Every structure is written in structure tokens, then in C-alpha cells.
Amino acid sequence: MIGEREHWTTRVGFILAAAGSAVGLGNIWRFPYVTGVNGGAAFIVIYLIAIIIIGYPMMVTEMTLGKKTQKNPVGAFKAMAPNTPWWLVGALGVFTGFVILSYYSVVAGWSLAYIFRAIAGFAPGMDFAELFYTTIGVDIGEGPNIITPIIWHLVFMALTVGIIAGGVVRGIQRWVKILMPVLLILLLILVVRAVTLPGSGAGLAFYLSPDFSAVTGQTFLDAIAQSFFTLSLGMGAIITYGSYLGKDSTIGDNGGWVVGLDTGIAIIAGFAIFPAVFALGLEPGAGPGLTFITLPAVFAELPAGSFFGFLFFLLLSIAALTSAISLLEVVVAWLVDEKNWTRAKASVLMGLVIFLVGIPTSLGYNVFGDFSFLGMDVLDTYDWFANALFLPIGGLLTAIFVGYVWQAKRAQEFANDPPGKIPIGDWYGVLIRYVVPAAIIIVLIFGLIDTFAG
Ligand code: PFF
Numbered sequence: 001m002i003g004e005r006e007h008w009t010t011r012v013g014f015i016l017a018a019a020g021s022a023v024g025l026g027n028i029w030r031f032p033y034v035t036g037v038n039g040g041a042a043f044i045v046i047y048l049i050a051i052i053i054i055g056y057p058m059m060v061t062e063m064t065l066g067k068k069t070q071k072n073p074v075g076a077f078k079a080m081a082p083n084t085p086w087w088l089v090g091a092l093g094v095f096t097g098f099v100i101l102s103y104y105s106v107v108a109g110w111s112l113a114y115i116f117r118a119i120a121g122f123a124p125g126m127d128f129a130e131l132f133y134t135t136i137g138v139d140i141g142e143g144p145n146i147i148t149p150i151i152w153h154l155v156f157m158a159l160t161v162g163i164i165a166g167g168v169v170r171g172i173q174r175w176v177k178i179l180m181p182v183l184l185i186l187l188l189i190l191v192v193r194a195v196t197l198p199g200s201g202a203g204l205a206f207y208l209s210p211d212f213s214a215v216t217g218q219t220f221l222d223a224i225a226q227s228f229f230t231l232s233l234g235m236g237a238i239i240t241y242g243s244y245l246g247k248d249s250t251i252g253d254n255g256g257w258v259v260g261l262d263t264g265i266a267i268i269a270g271f272a273i274f275p276a277v278f279a280l281g282l283e284p285g286a287g288p289g290l291t292f293i294t295l296p297a298v299f300a301e302l303p304a305g306s307f308f309g310f311l312f313f314l315l316l317s318i319a320a321l322t323s324a325i326s327l328l329e330v331v332v333a334w335l336v337d338e339k340n341w342t343r344a345k346a347s348v349l350m351g352l353v354i355f356l357v358g359i360p361t362s363l364g365y366n367v368f369g370d371f372s373f374l375g376m377d378v379l380d381t382y383d384w385f386a387n388a389l390f391l392p393i394g395g396l397l398t399a400i401f402v403g404y405v406w407q408a409k410r411a412q413e414f415a416n417d418p419p420g421k422i423p424i425g426d427w428y429g430v431l432i433r434y435v436v437p438a439a440i441i442i443v444l445i446f447g448l449i450d451t452f453a454g
Pocket of ligand 1: 021022023024025026027097100229230231232233235236237238323324326327
């Protein structure tokens with residue numbers, strides 16, 4: 001017998017869980033470097049517009065589908081459109097959660113490793129590129145290091161499984177209530193440290209004065225893709241968390257909180273990073289290496305820098321963990337609801353399988369170092385499939401489903417019951433039926449052209 005469906009016991013519990021899902025590597029690792037390569041503040045302006053006209057309506061849509069059906073993504077589509085192939089959209093979501101978690105856990109594992117690298121000490125003159133390479137397993141003359149990246153990937157996955165096996169209230173909600181406040185405090189400490197460094201003004205100037213000459217078509221694509229990834233949209237994570245909402249929850253307000261927290265934390269993360277990077281005369285446009293190579297070099301130069309480095313990688317790991325649990329929860333909720341698995345069995349077995357699927361990304365810098373798909377390594381390939389294909393396709397089909405099959409009007413009515421401080425007005429139908437699908441189709445097409453032609 002399957003027991004009654006669990007529900008968040010407090011409104012804050014849900015908001016922190018969904019914000020915990022949203023705030024992750026996407027905010028602290030990806031957002032700053034994407035902003036760095038896209039001209040700073042100019043990117044942020046475009047990103048904010050994408051969040052408002054695409055991110056927020058999609059967030060409301062997914063929360064509504066979950067709350068309405070009280071089901072995992074596959075069950076949600078089945079309940080709304082029985083005996084049609086629409087459930088495949090939910091299945092794509094479960095599959096995407098599987099794929100994203102497999103490599104997300106690898107990067108999160110590097111972050112865990114760096115907590116200990118920081119404890120060992122970041123010192124001036126160290127070769128931080130080399131430190132990074134040894135962490136991800138590149139052969140720097142002593143033979144490839146296969147063990148380190150895999151162990152940290154495994155440790156991170158075990159933490160994720162441990163929380164999810166505890167359930168919605170005793171696992172997810174209990175942990176996000178501890179971890180999210182810690183995350184905020186760590187972030188604020190790092191911001192104060194960064195903006196009070198001598199020479200931090202140049203970083204603030206870069207971050208706050210838009211350079212529209214750096215804006216290209218790619219900037220818009222990056223902004224829209226980032227808004228999906230950062231808000232955990234397009235794959236049913238928010239449907240799943242929404243399915244644990246009770247009747248009296250207010251969708252418009254909850255959605256506003258989650259989108260606001262995610263966006264606020266991404267922007268604040270920029271205030272921790274750019275001033276510090278510029279204060280030391282380093283380059284912000286370093287791409288993915290910004291977090292793991294440039295920042296440790298920054299910490300090495302600061303008084304008590306290893307301590308701040310420790311706080312930073314702790315922050316990054318916590319952010320990653322509260323996101324990873326939502327990815328695993330999608331897969332587990334599906335098995336529990338649809339296949340009658342116990343939560344314990346689903347969490348442990350799926351954790352193990354996802355760990356195994358992630359191994360090629362973990363060994364992408366040694367054993368699978370020769371792998372190349374359109375010039376991308378294993379991790380970038382997984383990431384490309386998830387971000388350039390699965391999330392936009394999942395988001396597009398979800399928007400079309402709710403906009404045209406369920407009908408935006410009905411979703412709107414349901415979302416407004418009970419009414420909250422942010423009413424879902426008729427703008428919702430316009431956005432979800434026309435603007436969101438059009439934007440996603442553009443991203444899909446140009447993203448594909450760019451990858452295959454570029
Ligand atoms: N939103 C997370 C981040 O910004 O790192 C990533 C993510 C988590 C994407 C959960 C999708 C998801 F379902």
C-alpha cells in the first residue's frame with residue numbers, strides 16, 4: 001500500500017525547497033561567467049526581461065500543473081490528458097532529470113573537493129590551473145587521476161540520496177530549512193569581503209554599466225537558456241515540487257518568491273565575484289574556469305583568503321546539493337507514484353544508476369579524453385543535450401499543453417484559487433500561448449544552427 005501523498009508542512013518550506021532547486025551551480029558558477037563573456041550589465045538587462053516574460057509564467061505553469069494533479073510529471077500529464085501521448089512530455093522530463101543530475105553531480109563533486117583544497121590552503125604563486133586539472137583528473141605528468149573525480153562524484157550523489165530517501169518533509173524540507181539560510185549568510189559574507197577590497201570599483205563598474213556593444217544574437221539565446229536552467233524549468237522539477245502543495249497555497253505569490261530569490265541570489269553572486277576578480281587585476285570572461293581557476297587565485301591573494309575560499313566552495317556545494325535533490329526527486333516521485341516503488345528503493349537504486357551514467361563525464365578528462373561530439377567533451381555534450389534540446393523542448397511542449405490543451409484560461413483560474421497578492425492576470429494567457437513558445441522555438445532553432453554550423 002502506498003501511503004497518503006506528503007505535503008509541505010509550511011509555506012516557507014515549499015518556497016525554500018523550490019528556491020533551493022532553482023539556486024544552484026547555475027547561479028554561482030554559470031551565471032557569473034556567462035555574464036562575464038556577454039558584457040556584464042548588458043546581459044543582465046536581457047536576462048531580467050527573459051526571467052519576467054518567460055521564466056515567471058513557466059514557473060507558474062509548472063507549479064499549477066503539479067498542484068492541480070498532485071502527481072509526478074508523467075502522472076500529471078496522464079491525469080490532465082488521459083489516453084493521449086502527452087505523458088511523453090513528463091517522461092522526457094524524468095529522463096532529463098536523470099541526465100542533468102549525472103553531470104551536475106560531477107561538477108558538484110569538484111566543488112566538494114575544493115572545500116578541502118581550500119582547507120589545505122590557497123597560497124600566492126600556486127598553479128591554480130594545475131590544481132584544477134588534478135581535481136578533474138587530467139594527466140599532468142603523473143598519470144591520469146581516475147580516483148579523485150569519481151570519489152567526489154560518489155560522495156555528492158550519496159548526500160543527495162540521503163536527503164531524498166528521507167522524504168518530502170523529513171528529507172527535503174528539513175534540509176532546505178537549514179541549508180538555504182546558511183547559503184544566504186555565506187553569500188552575504190563573501191559580498192561584503194569582495195566589495196570592500198581596494199580596487200573593487202572596477203569590478204562594480206564592469207558589472208553595473210551595460211556594454212551593449214558586447215550584445216549579439218547569442219546573448220539573447222544565452223539569456224533565455226539560462227533562465228530555464230536557473231529556474232529548474234522545462235523538466236518537471238517544479239511540477240514535482242508543486243505536487244506536494246496543498247489546496248490553500250497561492251501560486252502567483254509562491255512563484256514570485258522563487259523567481260525573486262533565484263534572480264536575487266544570482267545577481268548578488270555577481271557582487272561577490274566581479275569586484276574580487278577585478279581587484280586582483282584578473283579577467284572575468286574566463287568562461288567555466290572562472291570559479292575553479294580564477295577565484296582560487298583571487299582567494300590566495302586575500303588576507304585569510306583560504307578561509308573565504310572555504311566559505312565560497314561550501315556555499316557552492318550547498319547550492320548544488322539543494323538543486324540536485326530536486327533532480328533526483330523527479331525520478332523518485334515517478335517511480336513511487338507510477339511504479340509503486342518504495343521511496344528508499346527508488347532513491348538508492350536511481351542514485352546508483354545516475355552515478356554510473358555520470359562516470360563518463362567524470363572521466364572525460366582522462367579515460368574519455370579523446371571523446372568529441374562537435375568539438376565538445378563528454379560533460380559539455382551531456383550539458384548541450386540537456387540545455388539546447390531537452391529543456392527547451394520540454395518547456396515548449398509544457399507551455400503548448402497548458403496554453404492550448406488544458407487552456408490557459410483554466411490554468412489561470414486554478415492558479416488564482418485561492419487568490420494571492422500577485423494575481424495571475426490575462427497577460428498569462430498571452431505569454432504562455434504566444435510569447436513563451438515563440439521565444440523557445442527561436443532558441444531551439446538558432447541554438448541548433450549555431451552548434452552545427454559553428
Ligand atoms: N536550477 C539549477 C541551477 O541553477 O543550478 C539546475 C537545475 C536544477 C536544473 C533542477 C533543472 C532542475 F530540475
